[in-house]
Amino acid sequence: MMYELVLRAPEALVEAVSDALSDDLDALSVSVEDADAGTEAEQALFGEPGMPAPRPGWDRSTLRALFEDEAAAERAATLLLAQDWTEGLSLQALEPVAEQDWVRITQSQFGPVEITPSFWIVPSWHEPPAAAERVIRLDPGLAFGTGTHPTTRMCLRWIAAHARSWSRVLDYGCGSGILAIAAALHGAAAVDAVDIDPAAVDSTRANATANGVMLNAGLPDAAGGAYPLVLANILATPLKLLAPLLAGFVAPGGSLVLAGILERQADELKAAYAPFLTLEVSDREDGWILMTASRMA
DSSP states (O other), X not given: OOEEEEEEEEHHHHHHHXXXXXXXXXXXXXXXXXXXXXXXXXXXXXXXXXXXXXXXXXXXXXXXXXXXXXXXXXXXXHHHHTOGGGTTOEEEEEEEOOOOOHHHHHHHTOOOEXXXXXXXXXXXXXXXXXXXXXXXXXXXXXXXXXXXXXXXXXXXXXXXXXXXXXSOEEEESOTTSHHHHHHHHTTOSOEEEEOSOHHHHHXXXXXXXXXXXXXXXXXXXXXXXXXXXXXXXSOHHHHHHTHHHHHHHEEEEEEEEEEEXXXXXXXXXXXXXXXXXXXXXXXXXXXXXXXXXXOOO
């Protein structure tokens, strides 16, 4: 039976104690929580994708470390509390963790995601809603893009709202392939989905097969020529660096759809693409924006 060690630590000790638990004391996992959560003293800590956390913890943090057995948990607590540098660290609990069906618990956290009333992302263990006319079957995995993040939802909403018989579509940085699959379901005749990560390419191929759509998934050199629709849901920095490449893929009369951009980064993206296309903000959700551009026919 596994055991959980619960410690209370001031902010100054959080990072060092967490590292010691993970690197030296054989903890299977370590989590950090606000010890004042649910009270008037609770503090929100916000970070941004790809950036370090603004602080390692809260003024009073609760550390929860999971161990294979009671002896390992007791050893970790004894060694930590005996150190001079851990003054202020206190033991809150050392208790067994009940056996649980982790697969069922994980699955319960992911339900169907509504993109529009008729377009849904549905995990394989759920039945599609009765109103769903288009459904992407997608389970959480290693590749980014399950439909739960605002950037993905905004791209999917755009695809649904502008659906037409695109002759070719490029999904650059395809992740799970969710945007490529959505484009295929909404009328695209041919779809190229590319990513620098081979695991993402494999995930995209598997998800396309599971959804009964045909697409060409590969590394970035699989993209070529002009596309009536170019999609890229990555992050602002690579989007800026890729501006000449992505803009160059857009066919006359075609559209460019970019996501992974924070609201405060809008002007940076506009400037990066200005020599090629005029970007505008087309959608907003939870601090993220969708930016689009069209090339004159």
